[in-house]
Amino acid sequence: MSHMTSPFFLRYRSLKATTLNQTHRDMNAKMVDFGGWDMPLHYGSQLDEHHRVRSDAGMFDVSHMLALDIKGEAARDFLRRLVANNVDKLTQPGKALYSCMLNPEGGVIDDLIIYFLAESHFRTVVNAGTAEKDLAWMQAQRDKIAPGLEIIPRRDLAMIAVQGPNARAKVWQVIAGSQAETENLKLFQATFFDKYFIARTGYTGEDGFEIMLPAVDAADFWNALHAAGVAPAGLGARDTLRLEAGMNLYGQDMDETTNPLESGLGWTIDLKSDREFIGKQALLEKPVTRQLIGLILLDRGVLRSHQKIVIQYDAKAGQGEHGDEGEITSGGFSPTLNQSIALARLPLNASPEDEVQVVVRDKMLRAKVVKYPFVRNGKILV
Amino acid sequence: MSIPNDLKYTKSHEWVRLEDDGTATIGITQHAQELLGDMVFVETPKVGRKLKQGEECAVVESVKAAADVYAPIAGEVAAVNPDLESAPEKINQDAYAAWLFKLKSVNAADLANLLDYAAYQKILESEENQ
Numbered sequence: 246m247s248h249m250t251s252p253f254f255l256r257y258r259s260l261k262a263t264t265l266n267q268t269h270r271d272m273n274a275k276m277v278d279f280g281g282w283d284m285p286l287h288y289g290s291q292l293d294e295h296h297r298v299r300s301d302a303g304m305f306d307v308s309h310m311l312a313l314d315i316k317g318e319a320a321r322d323f324l325r326r327l328v329a330n331n332v333d334k335l336t337q338p339g340k341a342l343y344s345c346m347l348n349p350e351g352g353v354i355d356d357l358i359i360y361f362l363a364e365s366h367f368r369t370v371v372n373a374g375t376a377e378k379d380l381a382w383m384q385a386q387r388d389k390i391a392p393g394l395e396i397i398p399r400r401d402l403a404m405i406a407v408q409g410p411n412a413r414a415k416v417w418q419v420i421a422g423s424q425a426e427t428e429n430l431k432l433f434q435a436t437f438f439d440k441y442f443i444a445r446t447g448y449t450g451e452d453g454f455e456i457m458l459p460a461v462d463a464a465d466f467w468n469a470l471h472a473a474g475v476a477p478a479g480l481g482a483r484d485t486l487r488l489e490a491g492m493n494l495y496g497q498d499m500d501e502t503t504n505p506l507e508s509g510l511g512w513t514i515d516l517k518s519d520r521e522f523i524g525k526q527a528l529l530e531k532p533v534t535r536q537l538i539g540l541i542l543l544d545r546g547v548l549r550s551h552q553k554i555v556i557q558y559d560a561k562a563g564q565g566e567h568g569d570e571g572e573i574t575s576g577g578f579s580p581t582l583n584q585s586i587a588l589a590r591l592p593l594n595a596s597p598e599d600e601v602q603v604v605v606r607d608k609m610l611r612a613k614v615v616k617y618p619f620v621r622n623g624k625i626l627v
Numbered sequence: 628m629s630i631p632n633d634l635k636y637t638k639s640h641e642w643v644r645l646e647d648d649g650t651a652t653i654g655i656t657q658h659a660q661e662l663l664g665d666m667v668f669v670e671t672p673k674v675g676r677k678l679k680q681g682e683e684c685a686v687v688e689s690v691k692a693a694a695d696v697y698a699p700i701a702g703e704v705a706a707v708n709p710d711l712e713s714a715p716e717k718i719n720q721d722a723y724a725a726w727l728f729k730l731k732s733v734n735a736a737d738l739a740n741l742l743d744y745a746a747y748q749k750i751l752e753s754e755e756n757q
Contacts, residue, residue, distance in 0.1 A: 275664070291690055292665045481664065481691055545712070547668050547688045578667040578690050585668075606686070 263308035264403050264460040268467055272477055280374030282309040284480055291481030295580040298449055298486055299623050302409035303478035304470050309373035312399040312457060313380065319391035320367050324359060327386055329505065329522055331515040335361035341433040341446055344513055345505050346379065347524025351531055352501035353508070355379050356493065358446065360435055368442075370404070372495050386523070402442075403463035405456050407475060408486075410623060412453035416443070419469045427454070448483065450490025450621045488586065489579050491539065491617030497550055498537065498574040498588055504528070507590060508574075509537030509617075535590045537574065539617035540601070541627060542585035544610040548576030553604045554589055554612075571595070573603065581620045582627075588617065630657070631723055635699070635738055636747035642723065643699040643741065650705055651733045654726040655687060655696060655718065658751055663689035666715040671707035671728050678702060678730065680737045685727050687718065700737035702730030 260283035274285035324332040330344030346354045355375045360368040371379045417424035435444035442457040499508035554571035576587035599614040615627045634642045640659035668688040678698035685696035706729040717725040
């Protein structure tokens, strides 16, 4: 037996650890190297953890991701230039925005969430594996266009995502008095409560909160959630949940070499306003020939990232052309659908219900093109 | 970790048991299933296929990863485990009961190249220390 694909097994010599590292080990987590961080893959069964999040409540340590506070009078102007989505959509304190940060060539440096806290204070959360690169890029842009602005890494904060239909109720049970302050939060809205920063966001397609709190308090909070019946869940379940929810993963579905308009991210790119953001000019000049779309495997097997796709051009008149090719960007087994699904980059003329063929080892397997998300709020949508 | 001491093992984490009728039963070890995690798909070789020692002949896929399985000894595929198509999780439940395939006309001399319990245990210990 030998490993052919193992997305979580990037090898690094010395690993970074979140403040909850020992807590995970105490809960018998199987730990893996994830982008240089020693993180839980699962605590026994990633399938069970996946189902717990869809049906009840699970929690993820996402403290490896980096929160950055952006402070100063020029904060909004800086972000207008820095990111592709329009921060002018953020008018109410606490409101959050998902955006890409592009390089001048229009490639994706990272995807991030930006919280508007006050005119002179925004907070952004960036991916773990890209955090150092992101910070250096932001600082370089800051030095050019907003020299007085502060960009403050908040490694003093831990982040825990509590997700699932019962997630919010469990949080209210654990943080006394928080219900009245957070039950009216809309999706993509956040508020401070006591020592917590509570956001109604997530990466699973379920309701729930992502909560920041002082790292020193994280273990107690984690254990209290566990005592309230929230299941610890690892990166394995996080990946299958986000794939079912049709959410992009940086480094797989998009990176610095891919066009975000060919990565299912067009809805986050503001090309309508006359705002000049980094990468805009390049995007306007680039032809868009591909799209990110969903696949459901019809044959037995498992779709994986980087597998090649051949369009079954003769299945339906006018659909596709001989030799058209595509590639799976994220693939895997969907525990909710009990079959394999994928996100794939395909030519623009591929459309739902088309049948394509996926090259899996020495076989051609049949897959059906579908619109994603595959699953939202516990319900299958495809 | 429990390793049955009546089996032979490979460095690539297959187990093989020589049966009284001269056939051999093959599976993957407890260690292998732990590494892979929740199993979701098994592709077994066709009955009748003749395998050389060390030949790629099956694939096990977990939620996390796909892994090749190699024939521990030469022989002809006599049967494949019919339960695994609908219930691949049986490998997680008991890796030494959920066999993948059986070989007949085996080359018993190949067994000499395989690891016994103690040697396999050593391999696992050295992997853990890496």
